[in-house]
Amino acid sequence: MTAKFLQVDKITMDFGGVRAVDNVSFSVEPGEIVALIGPNGAGKSTVLNMISGTIPPLQGEIYYQGKPLSKLKGHEYSGAGISRTFQNLQTFDDMTVLENVMVGLHARTKSELFSCGIRSLSARREERSMREQALEWLEFVGLADLKDQLAGNLAYGKLKQMEIARAMVAKPKLLLLDEPAAGLNHSETLEMSKMFQKIKYLGTAILLVEHDMDMIMSIADRIIVLDRGKKIAEGTSSEIQANPKVIAAYIGEEKEEEPIQTSKKSSSQRVKKKTILSVKNIVARYGPVEVLHGIDLHVSEGEIVSLLGSNGAGKTTLLNCICGLHAAKSGTVEFNERDISKTSAEKIVPLGMAHVPERRQIFSTLTVEDNLYLGASHRLSRGSSQQIEKEIKDVYKLFPILEERKNQLGGTLSGGQQQMLAISRALLSRPSLLLLDEPSLGLAPLVGKEILEIVKRIRDEWGTTVLLVEQNARAALAISDRAYVLSTGKVLMHGSAEEIMNHPEIQSAYLGKSQTFVDSPEVQSADQVQA
């Protein structure tokens, strides 16, 4: 065999009798961008975990620069030039952003315990150079101004960018990315695509898992498709887009440039209904940093209202303030004409509000089914358990994979499966108001489209009111009655979904065109980073 840069040779992985990855082979050339796509639970993250040394393959071998990777210990991969990011974020929340990135340099630095403790000359010199390199990469990903913030206070999408800086600072030859664009809006995704092109021109090969098809199609040199652990296709973006197997399993039929339809009827026909949620002048901060500067918002019964805005605009914080997870500094939240500003989160749930947080927060040591029962726990006394069993069956109809995996531990589900579980659990609490923080995050395109359909169906059938945060603004507006646009902690504008959709500023910033192509990479600025 001619020594390829990365040669994955018939790797296989089992989890408790389920074959997660089945005899998969492929290769990556130096400086190539290869995408790994496929439905939720197809085994993409598992493949990345095997290449990055997080779990050893059950069978098969991975050759890196001609040598078998099984010879390396877990902590030797970084030094060998393989860096990665994680689907479910693995950030060091109590360190600053800069420190997080500096940890990425561990394998490239030497200072040991004693010289660190006495701050020897060499340790200080090394520390200074680590700081400089980390800063360069923070600038590269656009987070330099947040360098002194605690990572735990950053928005999801920013953390995704921070993980890229943390991986790149080690100057890897192979970068493994697990859903880097999850949680980013349209223009942020474009920025990230450009960034990957630059990384490519620096000579780093990228193997990425991603559900954002626009991004994949525009940057990937080659695409590999997995389904149920097996490789079902490999080729260029046009080959893959035309492949019937892939369309059936993953992409779905492309309706050419869907005309934007907002649910006009519902909004105009609806007589003025009573306000279910009213938020007045909410101010919130993390430590000393104020992130919401007086937000006003109201939601009427039976409405679907979208919250749009770029990463770090404060959408997640606002939802957390509403459901009692984050204590607002001032302002009031009224739910069903009752002031709940000071009520704690667990007391709010029985009032009829359910929250699906961005970071899912499922119970990782409980089975899927127990997670679902917990969602209904506060109703157990009232509703009969038969009723709840029936509802769980209904939920299984929405997401058949959950029924298949009902005895699997929540923490071992794939990213997308966890998302389905989190949404299902919230539905089982039969809320009158549902707060959804990026429901399509990490879901395959087919399912992602479906999930918003499901949201609409839930509203139509059960009358559930929905407050929705969603990066796919176009899709979110299509099912919404009204929308608010947040920008740096303030309401930039609000109005009917239609008004927002047709607003020129919004169109350029959040909606974009449906198919996008990336400009040629700016090699000059990439050089700066290399220096």
Added chain:
Amino acid sequence: MKNIGKGIYVYLALVIFAPLLFQDDYYLSLLVITGIYAIVAIGLSIVMGLTGQISIGQAAFWGIGAYTSAVLTTKYEISPFLALIAAAIIPAVFAFILARAIAGLSGYYLAMATLAFGYIIQILISEWESVTGGATGMIGIPSIDFFGESELGMYYLVWGVVTVVLLFSLNLVESRVGRAFRAIHKSEIAATSMGIDVRKYRLLAFVVGGLFAGLSGGLYAHYVGTLDPQPFGFHESIVFITIVVIGGMTNIWGALVGTFVIEMIRAGLTSLSDTFPALSGDVDTIVYGAILVLIIMFMPEGLVPKIQSMVQSYKHRRSTATVVVQKNKERETAR
């Protein structure tokens, strides 16, 4: 120094001038004991707070250090300063062996293993009569001549050691190795993928903790002059944990502040028990337990981090207030 901040100057001034305020030997002896405990606590906050490994056996390393120094000076007439070095190294070796043996354990399992280790060492000390004097213990351990054999000399020696240990640890936190410790605490998977050898760094933390505890044990032996196995068991291990939790595990200063709080309570209880005999005995355990519960309920991050965040938001409020004032002024002048 810039990493450590201005706090260190306040600290140095306090350490240097405190004996002028407390010339009474009783208060000075309280401060010496506080220093001795602080050294162990700083080591434990590296093991527990930074790296996230629970150790319920820290008093054992303390005891090994104490007996090493005591035996070397009384039986072999080695100079106390050399004995102190051995008192640091031998517990560190024990810590190394223990950490090797329990590599891979975490959470409850680690807690149980260190608990068992603590018991084994205490039993060993009581049973190995020919060397340690068994349950009756050892007497006549020479005191240390540090600019004269005085309470004051001992004060400056102990607090000199505290200062070195403190600076070393503060430096460590903000360094490559300290970040590796903290990274392991948060996510072993991520730490490994950044090239951090998790086992190695967990072991290193243990060794540092053992070394500090042993050094402190040596000082303790020479300071009190007599030893018996009683203080080197479960009770004292829990006291160390309480100290670290109260002060704030993730902060090295927290270990120092926590020690002060606990020692003040201990001294208060002792003096109260003169008037109220009911307060003698194991009442301190109950008080520590209660404090531990209260801290975990109301201030889980501990004293020092809590105060830090309060100061920060106060500063922030003041700076925003000045901005507002300035803006108002500007508006007025504009008019």
